[in-house]
Amino acid sequence: MGGASLLRLVSAALLALAAGMVAESAVPPPPLPVLPIPNAAQLAWQRREVIMFFHFGMNTFTDSEWGTGAEPPSLFAPAALNASQWMDAAEAAGASLAILVAKHHDGFCLWPSAYTAHSVRASPWRGDLVRDFTDAARARGVDPGLYLSPWDRHDARYGRETEYNEYYLAQLRELLAGYGSVSEIWFDGAKGKNETNMTYHFQEWFQTVRQLQGAINIFSDAGPDVRWVGDEQGSAGTTCWSTVNRSSITIGAEGIEKYINEGDPRGTDWVPPECDVSIRPGWFWHRNETAKPLSQLLRIYYNSVGRNCVLLLNAPPNTTGLVEDADIARLREFRAAVTRIFGTDLAKGSAARASSERGAGFGAGNVLDGSDDTYWAAATAEEDGLKNGYWIELRLRPAASAARPFNVVRIQEHVALGQRVERHEVYVDGVAVATGTTVGHKRLHRLARPVAGRTVKVWFAARRGVPLVSAVGLHLDPYATDVM
Numbered sequence: 001m002g003g004a005s006l007l008r009l010v011s012a013a014l015l016a017l018a019a020g021m022v023a024e025s026a027v028p029p030p031p032l033p034v035l036p037i038p039n040a041a042q043l044a045w046q047r048r049e050v051i052m053f054f055h056f057g058m059n060t061f062t063d064s065e066w067g068t069g070a071e072p073p074s075l076f077a078p079a080a081l082n083a084s085q086w087m088d089a090a091e092a093a094g095a096s097l098a099i100l101v102a103k104h105h106d107g108f109c110l111w112p113s114a115y116t117a118h119s120v121r122a123s124p125w126r127g128d129l130v131r132d133f134t135d136a137a138r139a140r141g142v143d144p145g146l147y148l149s150p151w152d153r154h155d156a157r158y159g160r161e162t163e164y165n166e167y168y169l170a171q172l173r174e175l176l177a178g179y180g181s182v183s184e185i186w187f188d189g190a191k192g193k194n195e196t197n198m199t200y201h202f203q204e205w206f207q208t209v210r211q212l213q214g215a216i217n218i219f220s221d222a223g224p225d226v227r228w229v230g231d232e233q234g235s236a237g238t239t240c241w242s243t244v245n246r247s248s249i250t251i252g253a254e255g256i257e258k259y260i261n262e263g264d265p266r267g268t269d270w271v272p273p274e275c276d277v278s279i280r281p282g283w284f285w286h287r288n289e290t291a292k293p294l295s296q297l298l299r300i301y302y303n304s305v306g307r308n309c310v311l312l313l314n315a316p317p318n319t320t321g322l323v324e325d326a327d328i329a330r331l332r333e334f335r336a337a338v339t340r341i342f343g344t345d346l347a348k349g350s351a352a353r354a355s356s357e358r359g360a361g362f363g364a365g366n367v368l369d370g371s372d373d374t375y376w377a378a379a380t381a382e383e384d385g386l387k388n389g390y391w392i393e394l395r396l397r398p399a400a401s402a403a404r405p406f407n408v409v410r411i412q413e414h415v416a417l418g419q420r421v422e423r424h425e426v427y428v429d430g431v432a433v434a435t436g437t438t439v440g441h442k443r444l445h446r447l448a449r450p451v452a453g454r455t456v457k458v459w460f461a462a463r464r465g466v467p468l469v470s471a472v473g474l475h476l477d478p479y480a481t482d483v484m
């Protein structure tokens, strides 16, 4: 055998070996994303699902919701303020992030700001609530967030564009440079009508935030990271896209509510919605108000978390400086109910099959493994020829199906690669039980009554690209009679 033919033989053998190795060990890569997609901080935020809000300040002591700014600091006198006790509320609600209103519209600052005399420094209390709050949160494994009202009814600079924007930015720097890492900053769009008006320099504000805090999520009506959902009832649209065109939203403007409530399937910016709602009628504590009943809090959960949103739940501390025991008990009841409903997945142990599968690592069974990171991916449209459409079917364990009816269907998309589903239908033994449009991070369907069956099929009737589904779960909500 000549040298050249030996070389040919060896290289052919090597090639065959390499081809074999590829066939044995290679898995298909994930499909291309459908843009836009969330960044890491937005993705982590979405998975929190429930976060806490604490409205406490001058209004707590004057029994109001919007202070005038004329309140003397001497009124701020909580006898036993204890931010660590507030974290009992966050813990009870199962929240991993808690946001403090550091300054509301009345302009009174809960930290000793160097730029104004209108702060806790001039009050009988004299502490630093931003310090107490951020320390207490971290000590309990809760990430802190802050709210700094743009609208300020106290400060004389308000209305003088450069001066007030400088003042506001200086305070933003105090908050974001002086208290360690902050996970969310809230820019409220509220502004009184028929009062002094002015232009806020949002671009300067946002860029300053980015400079000071790398992994923070910036909230406003228009993001850039997280958007307002457009109402204060904790209710997203039944169609709810994480995408919008930021340039179509003017912060604080009237008439934007519907657009931000539903999002925009053609939006080029990933700005998922946050549903802010108080567990009491007011944002601030009032003696005669009490917490919403469990049934209402659960309805809010379904209408927010169950519609691709994060729920921001407000629990207002009282004039003593404590969250009322009854409120904490209600939050605990709420979390216990959520755990009771979703802690058991009746789909567990089913056999899953789908219209098509992309290959190893993307099988239908991934929707049952409890992880947001694994998902069923259908074969691409070209491979599948779209002859079957897109569907996934669970065949329930025989013992489970007869004995254990369910009245909640949970569907989750792997949104890390973009939000895709535009329309879907759910069938139990061939009978339609629910239909909807978007899915997103999580879509919860409450059925009119519990059903039992052998098969549950979800049909993805319209979508952008192939659907990527990380979970299909079935649950029994024993509280459903209260909430339908």
Ligand code: FUL
Pocket: 065, 188, 189, 190, 276, 283
């Ligand atoms: C609104 C404010 O006017 C309310 O007082 C409250 O702070 C709520 C969260 O945002 O725009």
